[in-house]
Amino acid sequence: MARTLPDRLKDAALAAFVALLLAVPFIGLTTINTDVGLRVATRWDWVLWAVAIVFAGRILFGFAADAVSTRRRRTEARGPLVSEAAGRTLGKAFAAAAIAFAVTLPFLPFSDRYVLDLGMTVLIYILLATGLNVTVGLAGLLDLGFVAFYAIGAYTFALLAKFFGFGFWIALPMAGLVAALFGVLLSLPILRLRGDYLAIVTLGFGEITRIVILNWQSLTGGPNGVGGIPRPTLFGLSFDRRPQEGQQSFHEVTGIAFSSEHRMMFLYFIVLLLVLVCAWAVWKLRRLPIGRAWEALREDEIACRSLGINPVLVKVSAYATGGLMGGLAGCFFAARQGFVSPESFTFIESAIILAIVVLGGMGSQIGVVVAAAFIVLLPEFAREFADYRMLLFGAAMILVMVWRPGGLISSREPTLTLAGGKQPAESVVRGVGS
Amino acid sequence: MTAPMLELKGVRTNYGPIEALRGVDVTVAPGEIVTLIGANGAGKSTLLMTICGNPRPASGSITFEGRDIVSLPPHETAKLGIAQVPEGRRIFPRMTVFENLQLGATLSDPAHFETDVAYCFDLFPILKQRRDQRAGTLSGGEQQMLAISRALMSRPRLLLLDEPSLGLAPLIIRRIFDVIAELNRSRGMTILLVEQNAYHALKLAHRAYVLAQGQVVMQGGGRELLANPEVRAAYLEGGSH
Numbered sequence: 001m002a003r004t005l006p007d008r009l010k011d012a013a014l015a016a017f018v019a020l021l022l023a024v025p026f027i028g029l030t031t032i033n034t035d036v037g038l039r040v041a042t043r044w045d046w047v048l049w050a051v052a053i054v055f056a057g058r059i060l061f062g063f064a065a066d067a068v069s070t071r072r073r074r075t076e077a078r079g080p081l082v083s084e085a086a087g088r089t090l091g092k093a094f095a096a097a098a099i100a101f102a103v104t105l106p107f108l109p110f111s112d113r114y115v116l117d118l119g120m121t122v123l124i125y126i127l128l129a130t131g132l133n134v135t136v137g138l139a140g141l142l143d144l145g146f147v148a149f150y151a152i153g154a155y156t157f158a159l160l161a162k163f164f165g166f167g168f169w170i171a172l173p174m175a176g177l178v179a180a181l182f183g184v185l186l187s188l189p190i191l192r193l194r195g196d197y198l199a200i201v202t203l204g205f206g207e208i209t210r211i212v213i214l215n216w217q218s219l220t221g222g223p224n225g226v227g228g229i230p231r232p233t234l235f236g237l238s239f240d241r242r243p244q245e246g247q248q249s250f251h252e253v254t255g256i257a258f259s260s261e262h263r264m265m266f267l268y269f270i271v272l273l274l275v276l277v278c279a280w281a282v283w284k285l286r287r288l289p290i291g292r293a294w295e296a297l298r299e300d301e302i303a304c305r306s307l308g309i310n311p312v313l314v315k316v317s318a319y320a321t322g323g324l325m326g327g328l329a330g331c332f333f334a335a336r337q338g339f340v341s342p343e344s345f346t347f348i349e350s351a352i353i354l355a356i357v358v359l360g361g362m363g364s365q366i367g368v369v370v371a372a373a374f375i376v377l378l379p380e381f382a383r384e385f386a387d388y389r390m391l392l393f394g395a396a397m398i399l400v401m402v403w404r405p406g407g408l409i410s411s412r413e414p415t416l417t418l419a420g421g422k423q424p425a426e427s428v429v430r431g432v433g434s
Numbered sequence: 435m436t437a438p439m440l441e442l443k444g445v446r447t448n449y450g451p452i453e454a455l456r457g458v459d460v461t462v463a464p465g466e467i468v469t470l471i472g473a474n475g476a477g478k479s480t481l482l483m484t485i486c487g488n489p490r491p492a493s494g495s496i497t498f499e500g501r502d503i504v505s506l507p508p509h510e511t512a513k514l515g516i517a518q519v520p521e522g523r524r525i526f527p528r529m530t531v532f533e534n535l536q537l538g539a540t541l542s543d544p545a546h547f548e549t550d551v552a553y554c555f556d557l558f559p560i561l562k563q564r565r566d567q568r569a570g571t572l573s574g575g576e577q578q579m580l581a582i583s584r585a586l587m588s589r590p591r592l593l594l595l596d597e598p599s600l601g602l603a604p605l606i607i608r609r610i611f612d613v614i615a616e617l618n619r620s621r622g623m624t625i626l627l628v629e630q631n632a633y634h635a636l637k638l639a640h641r642a643y644v645l646a647q648g649q650v651v652m653q654g655g656g657r658e659l660l661a662n663p664e665v666r667a668a669y670l671e672g673g674s675h
């Protein structure tokens with residue numbers, strides 16, 4: 001593998017020669033304005049520089065490429081970052097720590113409106129990615145239009161509130177159900193599709209949803225969106241300073257002094273609750289026949305069928321479950337913003353959610369949490385770089401994928417382990433030794 | 435002869451313009467081991483897959499225990515008690531051995547899950563040691579054992595095996611064929627076996643068919659075909675046995 005120096009020099013010389021051929025007309029010759037009109041001038045010194053830079057650059061590039069490929073090989077040989085058994089313990093510890101942190105965040109000294117707002121954004125993306133993770137990560141069905149469910153959930157609440165005066169808590173399950181229904185509708189035409197075709201159709205679904213919302217002026221208000229979406233209440237208690245007629249407010253009833261931050265904290269806890277419930281549900285589902293069927297379908301559809309698993313049901317349920325969670329996230333989004341418009345539901349959202357799932361390592365819940373935090377927080381930290389933010393963001397994503405091609409958490413956690421806490425690694429070793 | 439368990443009459447299966455099966459008649463009686471041999475591309479795998487329901491035959495009839503199953507999709511035929519060990523094993527690579535077995539038990543009563551797992555581990559003790567290992571990291575032979583075990587988890591009445599000896603070492607092949615014979619003897623399981631390894635497969639079979647270019651060109655008792663000079667010339671001479 002390691003190439004010899006003469007090899008490298010030869011390679012670089014070749015590149016330099018190509019550079020020379022190109023540089024003579026492109027760099028060496030230039031036109032200049034003189035009194036007697038346009039004249040051709042030469043800049044051979046520039047050409048020499050260009051050739052030298054290509055020569056040196058090619059050599060450096062060769063070294064860098066070798067370093068990366070050695071590293072990649074080592075990563076592959078090493079497999080997951082930590083052994084599976086240790087990973088499981090670590091995973092549990094991480095989950096506990098993350099939950100503890102999330103619950104106490106609003107009470108921590110540095111917590112303010114900005115932190116809470118950011119926290120909510122991270123949690124919304126975790127919720128969305130948890131949903132998409134069911135479809136893409138577990139069932140292995142690509143969905144490039146996941147934002148549609150987000151939009152449908154948001155608009156379900158917005159419209160129910162506008163036309164029927166529904167509150168958040170009644171609208172929440174309905175938003176989830178409507179989005180799940182659309183998940184079923186989406187899954188029906190694409191049951192037989194795979195790969196590229198699946199990508200195109202789901203992408204189309206996302207765009208169609210947005211465009212319908214944009215153009216159905218009479219119902220959705222088109223580009224103007226829907227405003228005046230009511231804030232969630234706590235068992236009927238409002239978090240406004242002056243609640244509406246017939247409502248009581250939180251600060252009046254509890255006697256705690258009014259603070260607008262309480263509403264933020266309340267919203268934060270709602271989305272945290274949604275995330276915890278959905279993550280728990282996915283964890284639970286993975287251990288039920290339907291969840292196992294999702295994963296089996298991802299692994300091998302033909303084998304699934306010969307074992308009596310109906311792929312239609314499995315696919316429909318995967319899209320519906322993903323859609324449901326997207327819808328819940330959308331409903332919360334509408335409640336938090338108080339206003340929805342089609343602008344919030346562009347393709348870039350689908351791309352970001354998918355990036356979180358892929359970056360997190362397809363199918364891993366902890367991966368989703370880490371990746372969502374990474375993707376939402378990185379641009380925040382890079383704020384000073386203003387225009388270069390997205391560039392940095394892109395570079396960071398590429399670096400992560402080079403470093404960990406399978407995603408941050410690439411090993412799949414089995415849904416079953418040996419009884420009595422025996423580590424599988426031991427039994428394997430014993431198996432070899434006996 | 436008792437009423438056949440599985441009966442194919444004039445089955446034709448096409449892949450677009452390709453005629454993979456051109457009118458095949460095959461019967462399998464309860465408790466029998468029936469072997470199907472034939473060259474590459476003869477249509478053996480197509481035959482097993484057609485029985486399962488995908489692809490569907492263009493014409494002909496397939497009955498299982500007296501019931502027409504031509505129009506049933508694979509997950510429905512599986513419910514009737516037909517299990518297939520597909521060509522190339524097709525285990526679930528990212529899932530553990532145990533999870534694979536669990537998926538095999540999708541259709542069966544959870545009450546006898548433990549018994550069935552224990553039975554599979556009895557047949558193939560190595561799987562017990564590999565219980566929590568990812569199936570994709572098993573050796574080829576272990577994967578084949580897992581594929582067979584997974585199919586057994588549904589307690590099928592008819593087991594379809596597509597080239598279980600493919601790519602395995604002689605010792606493992608013997609073990610696999612021993613298990614097939616054992617399943618048939620002690621459990622009375624009916625087995626339709628597709629094989630390239632004609633010597634072992636014919637020795638084991640009560641009856642056998644030779645398939646060539648989508649048609650049955652010869653049939654008879656297993657040992658009878660094994661002794662047949664034409665069969666020997668085409669499928670045994672110079673072969674590995």
Ligand SMILES: Nc1ncnc2c1ncn2[C@@H]1O[C@H](COP(=O)(O)OP(=O)(O)OP(=O)(O)O)[C@@H](O)[C@H]1O
Nearest residue numbers: 449452454472473474475476477478479480481521
């Ligand atoms: N999905 C498919 N699409 C088109 N043609 C197919 C398909 N599957 C099989 N065929 C064709 O049908 C014929 C029979 O294939 P089949 O797989 O049944 O052969 P086989 O007897 O199992 O061979 P082998 O011993 O190599 O496994 C072959 O000519 C093959 O090219």
Ligand SMILES: [Mg+2]
Nearest residue numbers: 478479480521
């Ligand atoms: Mg075949």
